[in-house]
Amino acid sequence: MRSLILLAGTAVAAGLVLSSVSANAMTVGFSQIGSESGWRAAETSVTKQEAEKRGIDLKFADAQQKQENQIKAIRSFIAQGVDAILLAPVVATGWDSVLEEAKEADIPVVLLDRQIDAPEDLYLTAVTSDQTYEGKVAGDWLVKDVGDKECNVVELQGTTGSSPAINRKKGFEQAIAGHDNIKIVRSQTGDFTRTKGKEVMESFIKAEDGGKNICALYAHNDDMAVGAIQAIKEAGLKPGTDIKVVSIDAVPDIFQAMANGEANATVELTPNMAGPAFDALDAYLKDKKEPAKWIQTESKLYTPADEPMKVYEEKKGLGY
Amino acid sequence: MKRFLSALRRLLPQLAALGIILLLNAMISPGFFHVEMQNGRLYGSLIDVINRGAPVALLAIGMTLVIATKGIDLSVGAVMAITGAVAASLITQGYPLVATLGGTLAVGLFCGLWNGALVALLDIQPIIATLILMVAGRGIAQLITEGIILTFNDKPDLIFVGSGAFLGLPMPFIIWFVMAILMVTIVRRTALGLLIEAIGVNRRASTLSGVGSRSLLFAVYATSGLCAAIAGIIAAADIKGADANNAGLWLELDAILAVVIGGNSLLGGRFSIAGSLIGAMIMQSVNTGILLSGFPPEFNLIIKAVIILIILVVQSPTSQSLWTFLRRDRHPTAKQERAVR
Numbered sequence: 001m002r003s004l005i006l007l008a009g010t011a012v013a014a015g016l017v018l019s020s021v022s023a024n025a026m027t028v029g030f031s032q033i034g035s036e037s038g039w040r041a042a043e044t045s046v047t048k049q050e051a052e053k054r055g056i057d058l059k060f061a062d063a064q065q066k067q068e069n070q071i072k073a074i075r076s077f078i079a080q081g082v083d084a085i086l087l088a089p090v091v092a093t094g095w096d097s098v099l100e101e102a103k104e105a106d107i108p109v110v111l112l113d114r115q116i117d118a119p120e121d122l123y124l125t126a127v128t129s130d131q132t133y134e135g136k137v138a139g140d141w142l143v144k145d146v147g148d149k150e151c152n153v154v155e156l157q158g159t160t161g162s163s164p165a166i167n168r169k170k171g172f173e174q175a176i177a178g179h180d181n182i183k184i185v186r187s188q189t190g191d192f193t194r195t196k197g198k199e200v201m202e203s204f205i206k207a208e209d210g211g212k213n214i215c216a217l218y219a220h221n222d223d224m225a226v227g228a229i230q231a232i233k234e235a236g237l238k239p240g241t242d243i244k245v246v247s248i249d250a251v252p253d254i255f256q257a258m259a260n261g262e263a264n265a266t267v268e269l270t271p272n273m274a275g276p277a278f279d280a281l282d283a284y285l286k287d288k289k290e291p292a293k294w295i296q297t298e299s300k301l302y303t304p305a306d307e308p309m310k311v312y313e314e315k316k317g318l319g320y
Numbered sequence: 321m322k323r324f325l326s327a328l329r330r331l332l333p334q335l336a337a338l339g340i341i342l343l344l345n346a347m348i349s350p351g352f353f354h355v356e357m358q359n360g361r362l363y364g365s366l367i368d369v370i371n372r373g374a375p376v377a378l379l380a381i382g383m384t385l386v387i388a389t390k391g392i393d394l395s396v397g398a399v400m401a402i403t404g405a406v407a408a409s410l411i412t413q414g415y416p417l418v419a420t421l422g423g424t425l426a427v428g429l430f431c432g433l434w435n436g437a438l439v440a441l442l443d444i445q446p447i448i449a450t451l452i453l454m455v456a457g458r459g460i461a462q463l464i465t466e467g468i469i470l471t472f473n474d475k476p477d478l479i480f481v482g483s484g485a486f487l488g489l490p491m492p493f494i495i496w497f498v499m500a501i502l503m504v505t506i507v508r509r510t511a512l513g514l515l516i517e518a519i520g521v522n523r524r525a526s527t528l529s530g531v532g533s534r535s536l537l538f539a540v541y542a543t544s545g546l547c548a549a550i551a552g553i554i555a556a557a558d559i560k561g562a563d564a565n566n567a568g569l570w571l572e573l574d575a576i577l578a579v580v581i582g583g584n585s586l587l588g589g590r591f592s593i594a595g596s597l598i599g600a601m602i603m604q605s606v607n608t609g610i611l612l613s614g615f616p617p618e619f620n621l622i623i624k625a626v627i628i629l630i631i632l633v634v635q636s637p638t639s640q641s642l643w644t645f646l647r648r649d650r651h652p653t654a655k656q657e658r659a660v661r
Contacts, residue, residue, distance in 0.1 A: 035467045036565065160617045189617035193566040194469070194559040199372055203611035206365050207349060223469070227559055234483060236359055253471060320468060 139175020197224030398457020400568030432545020482557025520588025
């Protein structure tokens with residue numbers, strides 16, 4: 001019995017020492033949705049890298065696509081007394097009460113890559129990309145690339161009704177508005193997948209005179225573009241030259257296609273949402289500087305001029 | 321010959337539906353029936369239909385047998401994801417094509433046997449038994465691919481299975497066609513088909529009269545798993561990668577629908593594999609037609625639903641008897657004679 005008390009005492013003492021050591025380092029809890037896509041896995045690994053770089057003690061919780069798991073994770077972060085919480089919300093609603101608990105405990109919450117329906121004072125800031133802007137960057141590239149030439153575009157939309165599909169379409173249309181030489185002749189959903197991207201592109205090519213009427217393909221994500229590139233090749237055309245290919249996301253495989261001259265441009269949806277979030281938290285906790293309610297990440301355009309093979313090697317290790 | 325003609329007459333509604341859909345497609349897209357040789361392979365929308373319809377056609381072959389025993393297999397979509405992942409992972413680890421295909425088919429067979437064990441040995445209702453693998457399967461596939469799309473761009477032999485051509489015809493079509501002929505021969509040239517139908521009508525009665533219901537149930541679920549494995553290999557080889565999240569997603573429902581459109585009853589009993597295959601082709605023709613039409617994608621599912629509804633209403637027993645009633649007076653004796661026969 002006595003040895004047990006002794007053991008417990010030592011443990012408490014050790015705990016005190018440990019916590020005093022890490023007192024100057026920030027402890028951040030990160031409630032991630034899960035790992036439903038390659039991008040999500042990359043976001044998780046980049047977040048861990050960014051935390052390590054800054055000497056932040058990151059507590060990671062995978063919610064496996066369930067909101068109740070995320071709420072549980074946030075409550076346990078509050079109980080552990082973390083300095084801040086990162087939350088990638090799986091749905092938009094139902095966060096009010098748990099965020100109030102965090103607010104009462106004086107723990108700032110930063111949203112990653114998605115917005116929520118909750119009063120703005122319940123979270124510090126949201127770090128997300130601007131999907132409309134992503135579409136616009138892709139459109140601007142095409143406008144610049146074709147110049148005054150006539151160009152018929154076929155569009156592979158994301159899942160019908162999903163917000164990236166709606167916004168990326170809108171952004172692209174904004175960019176080509178006023179350029180009458182560029183027309184979207186066909187637009188159909190490819191559900192963000194390679195299989196559907198390939199199947200829909202096959203039918204686009206057949207419907208548009210064996211692909212001769214098509215000058216460019218705009219795909220709402222790279223996976224559909226990768227599928228479509230195969231369809232173009234199988235129809236005996238050259239992707240990248242006969243039909244230009246521009247898409248969004250910047251997953252590793254599109255860089256391989258770019259290196260082979262089969263894709264022309266991609267707009268990055270950066271997996272580094274945590275970097276700007278940590279910067280904002282640092283400024284807030286040290287200097288009490290309130291960040292803006294929305295921090296927009298960079299939507300960088302990549303073309304074959306950006307050493308695609310090098311980017312491919314860099315990205316491949318991130319778990320895409 | 322006589323048997324062939326009577327089979328043809330039984331499939332008449334399905335063939336008519338397929339014909340009408342194909343004609344509609346030709347009206348929407350004038351070049352629909354145009355098929356030409358390009359790079360040593362046939363090329364055209366009609367070829368797309370038989371090529372893109374391959375996964376559902378393969379699933380429908382296995383599903384027909386399962387449904388004939390009054391069962392259902394919800395796990396086939398997930399099995400496609402698992403087997404696609406297995407194939408991609410084996411080939412990227414450097415195994416030769418034969419070993420990859422063999423290993424993948426074995427995994428599909430095992431998945432089928434698992435379902436068979438739950439249904440035949442533990443007497444769990446098929447819809448629940450196969451739901452287990454349907455839910456868990458994608459997770460298993462993700463574990464195999466480690467959450468990424470596992471690509472194999474540099475393995476031409478496996479890619480050939482999904483996008484190659486033999487005698488000008490796409491490989492996926494050849495595979496499902498050969499598989500169909502094989503299965504029809506096995507179940508119709510032997511008594512197996514009859515025994516499967518007997519289980520569907522009354523499992524207890526057929527067991528009591530000496531049919532090996534247990535082993536036959538095992539066999540039909542294993543066949544379904546095997547068909548799903550072949551479909552999984554084709555789907556992965558087609559995009560040169562295994563997409564655990566999306567491969568075969570909701571295809572179990574398409575396969576069940578193909579079986580039903582093919583004139584088979586979900587209550588089991590008499591079945592027709594050829595009918596199911598025509599059902600699969602009807603569904604793919606509708607899909608291809610929608611893609612060629614250029615309608616906004618918001619309408620895709622509505623159009624598909626309406627067409628399928630029309631087909632099912634025309635086939636429904638009520639409208640069949642209405643049809644018989646309307647024609648009754650014209651050939652009363654011939655009708656009676658046929659009914660007796």
